Amino acid sequence: GQNIDQPTEMTATEGAIVQINCTYQTSGFNGLFWYQQHAGEAPTFLSYNVLDGLEEKGRFSSFLSRSKGYSYLLLKELQMKDSASYLCAVLTGANNLFFGTGTRLTVIP
């Protein structure tokens, strides 16, 4: 079976740093994606990790530990526009992407 766990909701302050965790147990692993989804909109790609370690892209970074089945998304210098849901997804096969239920982040002034 496939399982991805993420916190349901998080709140953070504008200008702060927030870390969104994702743990997974899947029957296969070919990489892990993070997507951002604003309310009422489509998901958009944020990051991809296939090897252990940290991938940095501007204010956003994503970390992967394959041995621990663990990833996190780090958002720095939070802005109000970062209020959105963040979806963790594992590529379990060649093109089979399994999604977690998402973490809804609220950024407050």
Added chain:
Amino acid sequence: DAGITQSPRYKITETGRQVTLMCHQTWSHSYMFWYRQDLGHGLRLIYYSAAADITDKGEVPDGYVVSRSKTENFPLTLESATRSQTSVYFCASNSRSGEKLFFGSGTQLSVL
């Protein structure tokens, strides 16, 4: 750059009716996908297609039919809609296996 478009944006239908959701992409991507998104569930894959005339079932295919006669179009049909199919449906595409997905804006379907 039109990208990937879905229609209609909103649809209300009745139980038992047939309804078709449209998806069109202009990138000539080989792979296209249909997902549904419900509270308490992640995005769940309904069907996907690797190329024209090649389709395969995903995690939750029951009650749905797809076709792909042209690379750019991937319609999803609910043959006899049920209330449990009330959901937001997203179409997505990518050019190569394992690459990031590009999503359409979604269709919010209500089955009464």
